[in-house]
Amino acid sequence: MSSPILISLDAMGGDHGPSVVAPGVRDYRKRHGGEGVRFILHGDETAIRAEMAKCGLTDDVCIVRHTDKVVAMDEKPAQAMRRGKGSSLWNAIEAVKSGEAGAVVSAGNTGALMAISKLLLRMSAPGLERPAIVASWPTPKGVTAVLDVGANIESDAAQLVEFAIMGEAFMTAVHGVARPTIGILNVGSEDMKGHEEVREAARLLREGGFGLDYFGFVEGTDIAKGTVDVVVTDGFTGNIALKTAEGVAKFIAGLMKEALTSSVTSKLGALLAMPALRRMSQKIDPNANNGGPLLGLNGIVVKSHGGATSAGFGAAIRVAVELARSDYMEKVGANLQRLTTLLEDPIVSSAEEPVGESIQ
């Protein structure tokens, strides 16, 4: 039924390489059927084949492309770009560039993945310095997409609008939300709050005719509430918000563990409540929402956490498959084109330029 598709995997990436990538493929197929989905695994053939055998994966599902070369997890992006050619990471991306594969997944070095993806695939969003990373944030309503969470340190209004366009298409393609709502992260919900970049981005989203469901400004508390489907923010604030949240979740988990093991009575209580508590922790398990696409490239690249489990890697594969099968690239392409045209229009862009110049 579904169209056949090829997913390129960096089998050597991450903390565990093929011993998580092969079980990740198995896990994806178990959960999602994987009909019509085949994989190219790039890396050490012997190691990959050994893990494939353990997982019962055969050549009709996995194509192995041997390479000895690996980009180390701590390698600097510039170095990885210079000497990464022919590595499992590089070859995995090149399979997308050549059109052979519909998407690539890697749990490898984030900086290297970003740099080599940008080098090989080039940016499709003209305003972006580098790809934007999306976090799928658990909320009582499901998942909210937050972007950018780490790549673009200073984001002007046009970049924020690009994040909105890409985040919206991502929510539809991957999380099946028909008409995602979009909020811009700010320090208050009133129109005059925040700095020039967020106010101008809000104006463009309201008046730009992108066909997006723009909700307005949202605050930090709104992320975990799930007030909107897509939260747009610059990469500096987004990265800090995400990591702050991770720190708080870990702190509370630590306190809870301490409390539930502090006495015999509380240990007994914890034992009784354990199945419910386990279900709860699954809701905020980062592996369940693993797979952060790097958006804004001419091709689909998905980053898995370096330390993801096989279930986590399987979740990242799912993100790649859903994006590759959707009309994400076309939808985004059309709206990015619209933005470019809008910004060239002197009337629309007047808020950013002195009037004298835009009249010329």
Add this chain to the structure above:
Amino acid sequence: MSSPILISLDAMGGDHGPSVVAPGVRDYRKRHGGEGVRFILHGDETAIRAEMAKCGLTDDVCIVRHTDKVVAMDEKPAQAMRRGKGSSLWNAIEAVKSGEAGAVVSAGNTGALMAISKLLLRMSAPGLERPAIVASWPTPKGVTAVLDVGANIESDAAQLVEFAIMGEAFMTAVHGVARPTIGILNVGSEDMKGHEEVREAARLLREGGFGLDYFGFVEGTDIAKGTVDVVVTDGFTGNIALKTAEGVAKFIAGLMKEALTSSVTSKLGALLAMPALRRMSQKIDPNANNGGPLLGLNGIVVKSHGGATSAGFGAAIRVAVELARSDYMEKVGANLQRLTTLLEDPIVSSAEEPVGESIQ
């Protein structure tokens, strides 16, 4: 033993007015003795005296200054400045300006408190647009001060250094940390990460001779870990980090409640573990760390949460007393002066100006 001191209270501020302010005074005295500390309560005399009577507070502890006028919780700052004169909020701050009181505490309208404090007391930190707000963030090690969490949207390097100076003195005065460590919030710990403002602030803190214990860049996860005693950030990022954390904590608390009431067995488990869980939730109870000083003014102003309990208001009084009794103002004054001198020095400020200009 301790020197006598007068604390000015906006008795009408917050969601509950005198019915929390008077019990707050009683709570403070019960926990901290309050020897040598007297209070001026500004607001409706009849209402205040009724609450004082309930709490057993007499005239030798509380001086009542009547006024009918109150700034509403939803009044715009500009409006509050125009027509707030003679209100309980205004008079409470004026008692600090005149030198009668050593500090003021209000649970009232934050924007109005900021605006009227700035109007009456004036800024002591020359680079700041408005006062910086400090959040006392619970960590496994105790408390980390995070500032600014909401006032200054765009902060240059000099402002970030001012936050470091004020946050450090705050941690010593209020939390008794002898030599607080300071980190600047960033997207990574390497020196070249982040935007120009944070890198330049780091350089000033390293090389400026402020006598501060500068640790380096910290990430979002480091806040709740307690990696440093003071986390410095611009008001935009700080506000979003704080509110994101609040949202996440609330989300996890909701999941936990849901899990612990999901079945008879888990309810029984929750019952057994309840004392331990209650002790845990006290550690992250916002009332325990209530009282965010507005820093950078010529006078000590402490903001209590509008919805604080009497224990929470008592905690805010403690912050005001500790700041007023310490050498906070002198210590900060000396280092702010040092910063001003440094920034006027062409060699030190060369990173911010073209060389040609700074040589002239």
